[in-house]
Amino acid sequence: MIVKDIFNGSFASYYEKVINRLSSPLYVNRWRRSLVRGALALKPEPEVVVDFCSGAGNVGEFLLQEVPECKLINCDISLKLLKMAKERMGSRAYNVCSDNRFFPLKGNSIDILFSSFCVRNSPQIELTVREAKRCLKKGGIWAVLDFFRVKERNFCTSANEAIFKSFMELNKFVSKENRKAIDYLFESIEKFMTVNEFKELLFEEGFEVAEVKNFMGGIASTVIGIKREV
Template sequence: MKVKEIFNSNFAIYYEKVINRLSSPIQIDKWRKVLVKKAVAICPNASTAIDCCSGAGNVGKFFLRENPKAKLINCDISKPLLKLAKENFSNKENVFYVCSDNRFFPIKDNSTDILFSSFCVRNSPEPTLTISEAYRVIRSGGVWAILDFFRIEKESSLTKANNFIFKSFMNFTKLVAPSHSEAIDYLFESIKKFYTVTEFKNILLESNFEIAEIKEFMGGVANVLIAIKKEV
């Protein structure tokens, strides 16, 4: 599986320590904070949260600032990134780690109040299975907080400008580290092949989720979706 190979290679560390470290203070940490705050506003007393495709814990750290006593489970297919997460949360006794494909969570049914997934569903070889697994592990009335890049429905001047900035940044990282060019090209291709935000919203509605909110960034290049699992 290509995604598994990419994020268990040296690229995983390069992505976290170079690409993520450069881009997060500029834009992405702002999106992550919005993701967390909107989820916590709906589930302020969450006792358990899962961060699917957690990487090094970039969403989890913001969640624990809002809810420091909650149990946080970092779930990722990447062993190198989970190792970094363990280092980043080394002083936390309420943080746990699971190495798992995002199509098959080794998590009990109806066991989590909030499921975070940032830049996750897009990287699933079978997104519908990932959606089914999300539904299975979230309790009734619980929140699925999603952050991802989506295929653009209609380009505007703002979208074109932001796409140019994003692609220029990523192409710069290819020049700096040409050995990672294939992995970076994959990131572009994954967006082209992914759903539009409207298509994804409709799939969630068909999967028995309610959409509480959608917030776009960069003219719709990135979106936060807050979905609630319907009571059964």
């Protein structure tokens, strides 16, 4: 699977130490904080939280600032990124290596599930959605952050898209060995769902969409769903 190869190769370190380090203070951390606060507004005192596709623990770190007493489990397909998460969080979180189609978690056991830049990378999106539903308790929260395909562009969207692409093209020039991985990023966005299509899929699979926020003219969005009680 291309995603497994990309994030277990040299790109994992480059992404976290260069791309994420440069982009997070500018805009991505704002999206992550919004995701965490949106989920906690719906479930303020979660006991068990899973960050699926956790990477190096960027979302989990914000979560633990808000609810340090919760049990946090980081899951990711990348052993390299999980190692970084362990170095960052130590004993404050558990770390599990897993594919995002097969969650190594008991059914109806999770209060909040975070998925950042995760669903888009699944080769079987419907299976990932069903696994999220299976693991969440009734009334549990699924908080998703991703780059969605933009169907209608306006000036704001086009301008931010140009900035984003320029930034990534610069990284291709600086790190030539990671060109394939960066090209995959653009390809995955173009092949992914729009926000509205994803909302429809969530509803069909048993979620009520509680909140949607768009960033950079809709290039990135957070979608927060609640597992229906039935």
